[in-house]
Amino acid sequence: MRIGFIGLGRMGLPMATRLLAAGHQVTGCDINPAATAAFAARGGSIAASPAEAARDAEATLSMVLNDAVLHTVADGVLAGAAPGHLYADLSTVTPGASAAVAARAKAAGVTYLCAKVSGSVGLAEEGGLTLFASGPRAAFDRLEPAFAAMARLVRHVGDGEAAATLKLVHSLIIGVYSAMIGEALAFGERGGLTLDTMVDILEAGPLGSKQLTLKAPVLKQRRFDAPPSDIDTAAKDMDLILQTAREATTPLPLASAVRQMMAMAQAHGQGKREIYAILETFEALSNIAPPAHLATNG
Numbered sequence: 001m002r003i004g005f006i007g008l009g010r011m012g013l014p015m016a017t018r019l020l021a022a023g024h025q026v027t028g029c030d031i032n033p034a035a036t037a038a039f040a041a042r043g044g045s046i047a048a049s050p051a052e053a054a055r056d057a058e059a060t061l062s063m064v065l066n067d068a069v070l071h072t073v074a075d076g077v078l079a080g081a082a083p084g085h086l087y088a089d090l091s092t093v094t095p096g097a098s099a100a101v102a103a104r105a106k107a108a109g110v111t112y113l114c115a116k117v118s119g120s121v122g123l124a125e126e127g128g129l130t131l132f133a134s135g136p137r138a139a140f141d142r143l144e145p146a147f148a149a150m151a152r153l154v155r156h157v158g159d160g161e162a163a164a165t166l167k168l169v170h171s172l173i174i175g176v177y178s179a180m181i182g183e184a185l186a187f188g189e190r191g192g193l194t195l196d197t198m199v200d201i202l203e204a205g206p207l208g209s210k211q212l213t214l215k216a217p218v219l220k221q222r223r224f225d226a227p228p229s230d231i232d233t234a235a236k237d238m239d240l241i242l243q244t245a246r247e248a249t250t251p252l253p254l255a256s257a258v259r260q261m262m263a264m265a266q267a268h269g270q271g272k273r274e275i276y277a278i279l280e281t282f283e284a285l286s287n288i289a290p291p292a293h294l295a296t297n298g
Helices: 012-021 033-041 050-055 067-080 095-107 121-126 137-150 162-190 195-204 210-221 231-247 253-267 275-285 292-296
Strands: 002-006 025-029 059-062 086-089 111-118 129-134 151-156
Touching: 002 012, 002 050, 002 067, 012 025, 012 033, 012 121, 012 137, 025 033, 025 050, 050 059, 050 067, 059 067, 059 137, 067 086, 067 095, 086 095, 086 137, 095 111, 095 162, 095 231, 111 137, 111 162, 129 137, 129 162, 137 151, 162 195, 162 210, 162 231, 162 253, 162 275, 195 210, 210 275, 231 253, 231 275, 253 275
Parallel strands: 002 025, 002 059, 059 086, 086 111, 129 151
Antiparallel strands: 111 129
């Protein structure tokens, strides 16, 4: 297919590259010149705007930061797209923002899919993401080969904005889980246990999980710098979750408490660190001194 791809960031660039590798003609667009240069170096074409990216494409995909950016990008895509165009947004946004874009797309004669992904940058590079979409089934079927180039598992999950809600469910679990693990490990450290001991036993026992296995070396070695996903991003997602919950009058007491812990980490300059660095925020609350090599580095 001829595909426009808007948003060539940490996730978008490897995803667009997978499309190229699968034989699709991909035109990329990003406000960051370094991102477009990287995509051009991989063989992609470059558009100066979302409208230009959509103009000669059969379908446009977007992978952007938040609701506000989605609205701006969607305006451009719909300005450039011809009737019959397919537009799928892959970003983590609120269901309300996705629904608003869907309505504008329908008025423009463009078919819109609410499509989301879960997985890390590494999985994006390998084509191992999970991709799920909601909206017209016929549009999903047309885009499924392109989706399959980027993801190991591709699934249609219903109508409307079901995929946007499902992605927020995923993000809520990740945020609360990382905080729960951080709090529990700090509690154990206060009792004299080491991170290595706790993580090894937890991972091997009935509390083990794919997530804990993925993050076990990160936690034990405190590899919290230059992460694939950081506290700022997790906090942004939690804000989207809490906004959606307020609109739906759904109480989320655990998510609210976790968001405050993220705010504490951000206030201490930790926003760009790995989400599991929230452990150190709990350690600070318990007056647990950082390891010597970290203390000497400030």
